[in-house]
Amino acid sequence: PRRIARYLPLLILPAILISNLCAYSTSRGCSIVFLDAGEADSAVIRAEHKIYLVDAGDRYSPIADYVSGMNYEIEGVFLSHPHADHVCGMADLLEVCRPKCIYVPVSWDHYPPADSVRGCIDRIQELNIPIKTLSAGDAIQLSENVSMKVLHPTAGIFADSANDDSMVLQMEYGDCRALFCADVPAESAPESIGDIDILKEAPMIMLSAGFGDIIG
Numbered sequence: 001p002r003r004i005a006r007y008l009p010l011l012i013l014p015a016i017l018i019s020n021l022c023a024y025s026t027s028r029g030c031s032i033v034f035l036d037a038g039e040a041d042s043a044v045i046r047a048e049h050k051i052y053l054v055d056a057g058d059r060y061s062p063i064a065d066y067v068s069g070m071n072y073e074i075e076g077v078f079l080s081h082p083h084a085d086h087v088c089g090m091a092d093l094l095e096v097c098r099p100k101c102i103y104v105p106v107s108w109d110h111y112p113p114a115d116s117v118r119g120c121i122d123r124i125q126e127l128n129i130p131i132k133t134l135s136a137g138d139a140i141q142l143s144e145n146v147s148m149k150v151l152h153p154t155a156g157i158f159a160d161s162a163n164d165d166s167m168v169l170q171m172e173y174g175d176c177r178a179l180f181c182a183d184v185p186a187e188s189a190p191e192s193i194g195d196i197d198i199l200k201e202a203p204m205i206m207l208s209a210g211f212g213d214i215i216g
Helices: 063-068 090-096 115-126
Strands: 030-034 042-047 050-056 074-078 102-105 131-134 139-141 146-152 168-173 176-180 198-200 208-211
Touching: 042 063, 050 063, 050 090, 063 090, 074 090, 090 115, 115 131
Parallel strands: 050 074, 074 102, 102 131, 176 198
Antiparallel strands: 030 042, 030 208, 042 050, 139 146, 146 168, 168 176
């Protein structure tokens, strides 16, 4: 659809090997790194001094190795929907760190997860990591100047599949906006999307971008 297609030329870069991704050499600013996780999704957000993840990829994705080399605590992980290629990287991640909070869409429990996904959630609960549900209209302040808005799904309205009910997130830092669409198809995407500087669209577009006072 024309509405989605017009965002594609914006800052779309080739997939970049992990060894060439951003080196955090400043204490200010914001960066987004999309890891090369094959067909899986995993993004690392550095919001000033704080680190967040959007999805964790599948088992054996590079997220655990990448995070363990950063020497930062993980403030939170946004899991867009209960599919293995977005969740099961948590199994390895939990071996190296314990995020302070897990965010899932309000529709999460509406779709029976695979055993591998259920196992990851069970492990999160065993570690007493809070799990918070989010729906359209909710907002999380990632740091002093970086916020995350939830655009989809809407509470009480369920789609035909977990993909359709993927959590769509819009991150804002100053005048810059990044949109994370997970696996939501174009026909299920929110209508009220404004100007976007960085787009992660389904099924997979690899981006690596830094904005603000960041060197990489």
